[in-house]
Amino acid sequence: MLFLGMEPLFATDQTRALVPRIREFVLNELVPLESTEHLTGNFSKVAKILDQKRELVRKAGLWGLQHSIDEGGLGLSLCEFGQISEVLAWTPFGHYTFNCQAPDIGNMELMNKYASKEIKNRFLEPLKEGHIRSCFSMTEPEFAGSNPTQMGTVAERERSADAGDNYLINGHKWFTSSADGASFAVVMAVTNPDAAPHKRASMIVVPTDTPGFELVRNISIMGDPSDHWGSHAEVRYTNVRVPVDNLIGGEGMGFMLAQERLGPGRIHHCMRWIGIAERCFDLMCRRAATREIEPGVMLGEKQFIQGFIAESRAEIDASRLMVLRTAHNIDEQGAAAVRNEISAIKFFVANMMLRVVDRAIQVFGAMGVTDDVLLGWYYRHERGARIYDGADEVHKTALARSILKEYGLDTRKKVAAQV
Secondary structure, X not given: OHHHHOOOOOOOHHXXXXXXXXXXXHHHHHHHHOOHHHHHOOHHHHHHHHHHHHXXXXXXXXXXXXXXXXXXXXXXXXXXXXXXXXHHOOOOOHHXXXXXXXXXXXXXXXXXXXXXXXXXXXXXXXXXXXOOOEEEEOOOOOOOOOOOOXXXXXXXXXXXXXXXXXXXXXXXXXXXXXXXXXXXXXXXXXXXXXXXXXXXXXXXEEEOOOOOEEEEEEOOXXXXXXXXXXXXXXXXXXXXXXXXXXXXXXXXXXXXXXXXXXXXXXXHHHHHHHHHHHHHHHHHHHXXXXXXXXXXXXXXXXXXXXXXXXXXXXXXXXXXXXHHHHHHHHHHHOHHHHHHHHHHHHHHHHHHHHHHHHHHHHHHHHHHHOOOOOHHHHHXXXXXXXXXXXXXXXXXXXXXXXXXXXOXXXXXXXXXXXX
């Protein structure tokens, strides 16, 4: 595990103190739980054990790493938390056990900044304490997820003397990750249909026990539907009535809030992918060093395997520097100032991680595609990295357009003229 002994360029006193403690916890308390039963069955089975591990995290003073000091956290910067996130990603159970898993961490950030005091007391505080879970309901099967301005879910405002001021929500969502067992959803819905495309939608908190909220199914991901936090649900909203006070921010702010959520979210994802790549790299190297392919000859002595190892090491290190630099710049300048870098790391790191997973599978041979090792689980659950939070192609196009505009070519004007 070479990476565990490396000190990142962006290390601080905080990370130097925290990383060894978290690393030890992950290796001693969580990695031993990676049995076939816990990784190929329902997540609810291992969640009961992980909830006990959460209590150990609290006792160790490591709970709420992502929160500010005022919120009871450790006040880590995004760049510092990114380094922690990589260590947590050494196991599929790391982020959940430390209560900084998606989609909860993104919902916490949004609600902390934009929700009312009442919403914070009712939903945010128990979420921060790990007493409840949440989900984020945005993507719709009827519309291209790469264009969030196209959305069929509608929240119509109702005013009456008897019922007060409410939203009536109707729509169809899917990939509402972790909806199974969640206490509430943050729903993206059109509230201002006549406004400009980026001003039409809003984000609304919907308790999942509200009449009309229907969890249709947990979508099977390459044969694994899972449940609990590990699920990806299809959800219908049929005349779901919630108070207007459940609005996060103001009406029409949904797209802006989604964009703001994505900046830190990309750092979280990318550093998690780097941690996954490091774990797969470690498995690959161990296999190469110990697998005898003929008497006295190890697999790692073959030049093409050495190429896998060398390329993976260079790509992981390059990705880490890209992401931490981006995180540092977000801390210093804000996400809007580094949108190009945010696009670049998303497609670059996702592809890097998947290449490393694939190489590791190849080194393991037939065993690599079984559930006897962790690699198959990563392949199933992380192939979507090139799709969710914006497909690679969308980010590449956005980055190229931004660069070309600096050279005097505005491709958006040509597209508009052709339409």
